[in-house]
Amino acid sequence: MIPKYAQPGEWLTDGGLTDQGxxxxxxxxxxxxxxxDLPVSTYRxxxxxxxxQSNYYDTSADGFALPPHTINFCVNxxxxxxxxxxxxxxxxxxxxxxxxxMKHNVIDPKVRHELPLDLCKRIIDEVxxxxxxxxxxxxxxxxxxxxxxxxxxxxxxxxxxSMLTNGLLLPKYARQLVDAGVDALRVSLxxxxxxxxxxxxxxxxxxxxxxxxxxxxxERKKRGIDLQIGCYFTVxxxxxDQLVPxxxxxxxxxxLEEMFVGFFMFNYISKNMxxxxxxxxxxxxxxxxxxxxxxxIDISKIxxxxxxxxxxxxEERFAHRTRIxxxxxxxxxxxxxxxxxAAGEFPGSRCETQWHTLFINPDGEIKSLPQCILxxxxxxxxxxxxxxxxxxxxxEQRKLLRQYGAYYGxxxxxxxxxxxxxxxxxxxxxxxTGTED
Numbered sequence: 001m002i003p004k005y006a007q008p009g010e011w012l013t014d015g016g017l018t019d020q021g022x023x024x025x026x027x028x029x030x031x032x033x034x035x036x037d038l039p040v041s042t043y044r045x046x047x048x049x050x051x052x053q054s055n056y057y058d059t060s061a062d063g064f065a066l067p068p069h070t071i072n073f074c075v076n077x078x079x080x081x082x083x084x085x086x087x088x089x090x091x092x093x094x095x096x097x098x099x100x101x102m103k104h105n106v107i108d109p110k111v112r113h114e115l116p117l118d119l120c121k122r123i124i125d126e127v128x129x130x131x132x133x134x135x136x137x138x139x140x141x142x143x144x145x146x147x148x149x150x151x152x153x154x155x156x157x158x159x160x161x162s163m164l165t166n167g168l169l170l171p172k173y174a175r176q177l178v179d180a181g182v183d184a185l186r187v188s189l190x191x192x193x194x195x196x197x198x199x200x201x202x203x204x205x206x207x208x209x210x211x212x213x214x215x216x217x218x219e220r221k222k223r224g225i226d227l228q229i230g231c232y233f234t235v236x237x238x239x240x241d242q243l244v245p246x247x248x249x250x251x252x253x254x255x256l257e258e259m260f261v262g263f264f265m266f267n268y269i270s271k272n273m274x275x276x277x278x279x280x281x282x283x284x285x286x287x288x289x290x291x292x293x294x295x296x297i298d299i300s301k302i303x304x305x306x307x308x309x310x311x312x313x314x315e316e317r318f319a320h321r322t323r324i325x326x327x328x329x330x331x332x333x334x335x336x337x338x339x340x341x342a343a344g345e346f347p348g349s350r351c352e353t354q355w356h357t358l359f360i361n362p363d364g365e366i367k368s369l370p371q372c373i374l375x376x377x378x379x380x381x382x383x384x385x386x387x388x389x390x391x392x393x394x395x396e397q398r399k400l401l402r403q404y405g406a407y408y409g410x411x412x413x414x415x416x417x418x419x420x421x422x423x424x425x426x427x428x429x430x431x432x433t434g435t436e437d
Contacts, residue, residue, distance in 0.1 A: 008064035013391075014126070014384040025129060028067075032131045042160055042183070042228075046070065046133055053356035054422070057402060063395030065355045067130035067386065072359040073120065074138040074370060075150070077113045081140070081166045082201030083190075085236045085266070085297050088139070113362035117146040119380060121153050123360070126385045128157040135162045137186075138359075138370045142169040148180045155181035164188065164232065168205050170212020178219045184228040186262075187213060191233070191242040192249040199238055210253050217258045229259040230323075236266050237301040243310040247318050260323035263330070265338040266302070267371060268293040268412050276343030277373075277409035285400060287373045289409035294341065304335045328417045329426035338417070343408045346416060348423050350405040353415040354398045358389060368397075373409045 004020055011021030011028075035045045049069035056065050079088065124134070134154050141147055141163050154161045162184035170187065177185065190199045193206040213229065220227045233239070233246060243263055250256040269277075269292040282288045311330045318324060328334045337346050353368040360366055365376035366388050374397055378388030388394065406416060 008060065008062065009390070012064050012066070012386060012389075014386050029129050029131070036131055042133070050356050051422070054352040057350075057352050057355050057398075063398040064390050065394075065398065067127070068132055068356050068358045068389065070133045070135055070357045071123075071127060071385075072135045072137050072357065072370070073115065073150075074359065074361045075115045075120070075136055075141060075144040075147070076139055077362045078143050079140040079166065080143065080168055080202070081188075081205070084199055084201065084238070085234070085293065087293050087296065114144060114146075115360065115362055115364065117149060117153075119364065120146075120150050123380060123385055124154055124157055124159065128159060131159060133160040133162060135164075137162075137164045139362075140166055140168075142173055147173075148176055151177070151180035151182055160184070162186070162228075166200065166205070167209035167212050168202060169208075171208055171215060174212050174215035175219060178216065178223065178225070178227065182227065184230070185216065186229075187231045189231040189233060189246065190236075191239040192245045195239050195242050195245075199236075210255070213255055213259070214253070217255065230262060231259060232262045232264060234264055234266060235302065235307070237297045237299065240302045241306050241310070243307070244313055244317075247314065251318075256318065257321050260325065262325040262327065264327045264414070265335070265417060266293065266297065266299070266412075267414050267417075268297075268299070269373075269409055270294045270299070270341030270343075270412070272341050273343045273408050273411060277407055281404065281407040281409065284404065285374060285397075285407050287375060287409070289373050292371075299339055299341055302339045304332065304339060307335055308332060326426075327414070328420040329424055334420060338412065343411065345406065345408075345411055346420055349416050349419050351401055351410055351413070351415050352419060352422075354394065354401060358385075366394075369413075369415060371413060372415075373407070 006018065006020035006024040009016040010018040011024035032049070035048060038045065046069050053066045053069060136144075136147075142165050144150070151161050160183045161181065163182060164186040165188075167187040167189070187209055188200075189209060190196050196206050196209075197203055213231075216227065216229050219225075220229070231250075233243065235243075239246075247256060247261065250259075250261070269289055271291055271294070274289050274291055278288050307330055311326065314324060328338070334346075353372070357368060358366060359368060359370050359372070360380060361370070361376075364379045364381040366378050366380060367374060367376045375393075377393035377397065378391055380388065383391070406413075410416060
């Protein structure tokens with residue numbers, strides 16, 4: 001008798017699940033468990049899963065994808081910073097003139113939106129078998145009233161929990177976060193004190209961040225736990241000469257060797273990209289775009305030569321003391337691409353995010369990333385996680401993306417920057433410990 005094999009829809013969706021599909025899930029779960037048990041960093045495990053899942057880009061003609069390695073929750077729609085380069089901040093003031101990134105992400109800032117804890121728990125229950133990393137990388141999670149019980153429930157299912165915060169409330173919540181079991185915490189830090197506070201619009205924010213980071217380091221040492229701490233620096237026209245001073249400020253605070261630092265290039269949609277996308281790709285992907293983030297900074301003032309000089313200095317002075325990550329790798333060709341507002345693509349780049357990562361907004365709508373220009377593909381209030389992940393709308397988006405690689409409106413997205421790392425293999429230089437993402 002010829003055995004029956006599970007087809008993609010029989011194990012990669014809930015609605016089509018069969019007995020053969022359940023067996024396929026058990027086998028995949030054992031594979032992921034085996035990876036998680038290896039004595040290497042969570043980041044490297046996640047990256048291996050990322051590459052495996054991206055392989056479906058080239059091998060699954062019907063648009064199915066393996067379960068994602070990362071699920072991003074946007075648990076609320078509020079932030080207590082006023083970052084000058086952030087269109088989410090400007091959107092609170094210009095709600096009647098939404099740009100592309102705002103459309104499905106901030107929701108109405110005049111009304112508080114939060115993902116109900118019971119819904120978050122239901123999703124965790126649905127996905128626990130494939131061991132994704134659970135992240136909160138958007139808006140301000142420390143303003144979410146159910147953050148601590150959400151972390152505790154996630155950890156009760158043996159899942160990794162990572163979050164990004166602006167750090168203003170970190171002194172208040174740092175010990176509670178450690179008690180709850182958070183695995184990795186990132187803080188946005190865009191320069192030394194005066195520069196950072198000039199960008200975020202909140203006086204005294206820098207001191208709060210440093211205090212909160214210090215508490216986390218103290219608790220990690222006292223408890224002997226593997227809590228990964230880091231900060232993210234978003235390069236823009238106001239701080240592109242401040243990479244070295246920012247590291248010096250961390251060193252003065254005694255924190256440099258206690259965390260990793262990520263320097264990330266700015267994500268935006270320029271007027272030239274808008275024109276090219278809306279002319280050539282809008283009808284294909286079903287989404288028109290508008291200028292996003294680029295209207296709040298002067299991209300032409302981001303000095304590539306200065307960034308290259310600073311990278312060399314950082315490698316000489318700091319790279320042996322802490323883990324430092326440049327996204328994409330700070331080479332001249334990469335940086336020239338990032339600061340050009342032309343609509344052209346980076347040679348060989350493509351968007352693979354729909355194959356390995358998912359984002360849930362405060363109303364429960366799902367898309368690949370918060371800044372993705374494509375429409376949501378479903379809502380977790382109405383369907384199960386995997387039925388949306390491999391539902392018809394998501395599979396259609398994948399098939400079109402595979403045909404076009406990426407759209408003109410996507411060319412300065414973090415997904416493209418991440419894909420450039422894959423193309424160039426620069427992620428392999430990261431150390432064997434830590435959970436950089």
